[in-house]
Amino acid sequence: MSEIIGVDPNRAQAYLNRGNTFARLGDFEAGLGDYGRVIALEPKQFEGWYNRGSARVAVGQYDEAIADLTEAIRLKPNVGYAYCSRGLSYLRKAERAKALADFEKGLSLWVDMPLCYYGRGEIHLADGKHQDAIDDFSRGIKSKPTAESLTQRAAAYETIGEIQKALKDYRSALSLQPRLKTAEAGIARLTQSRQN
Structure with a gap:
């Protein structure tokens, strides 16, 4: 993927794929950088916002995760797992009513x-x-x-x-x-x- 990025540094999918690889390996900081690049190149792409939000949940950046996941939900409001990830951020911030609402919404969309x-x-x-x-x-x-x-x-x-x-x-x-x-x-x- 890095080779593809070297040849075509404006290819959002290559950054998304590399960010996903970093996240799977537990290197969320590196993944965050690549997801940020996806968002800069294609700000209407759900996956960039969702993946960056999820990586931010993993590293404890809950306010930033909520912002990213809220944008992902705005782009695709019928994707249940985005609500679940945002709900987890709210839960970790001790905002239980918001967390519960997101968990319920996520489950209503996908059981x-x-x-x-x-x-x-x-x-x-x-x-x-x-x-x-x-x-x-x-x-x-x-x-x-x-x-x-x-x-x-x-x-x-x-x-x-x-x-x-x-x-x-x-x-x-x-x-x-x-x-x-x-x-x-x-x-x-x-x-x-x-x-x-």
Whole structure:
């Protein structure tokens, strides 16, 4: 892609592709630069705004992510995953009402959005709505299990006394991310309480 950019530095798709490669490799800063170039070359391209917004979420630039994702939504208002990413930014900024509205909108547009389920589940968990949290985490996990979502569902199970299910989730989280402190602590806590 860099070779294509060298030959034709005004080719937005080449910057988009290279930015996506950087993002997949975890080099979000480099990806941000390429996405910015896409936007400069083709400001009406949804993918440039969406991808830059998503990269900004990954690096914790939530205000900037919200601005980018809002522009992406303006360009294509019927793309559910853009709402889910923006909702995550709102959630990380503790703007829960806006986050929940975006998660609901994203799910109304596309029912299989793990990120929206995880975000909404996180809100339910914080609100003490443990069964609603379990239901949302379960729907997300069915599509795309993550160590974090498994530990959050385990915490909800633990709170309502479903110890075997909590242990199973903590162990599954460790299989995805060995040495995950929250999962290790959960297993230690539950096995110790069963021995007492």
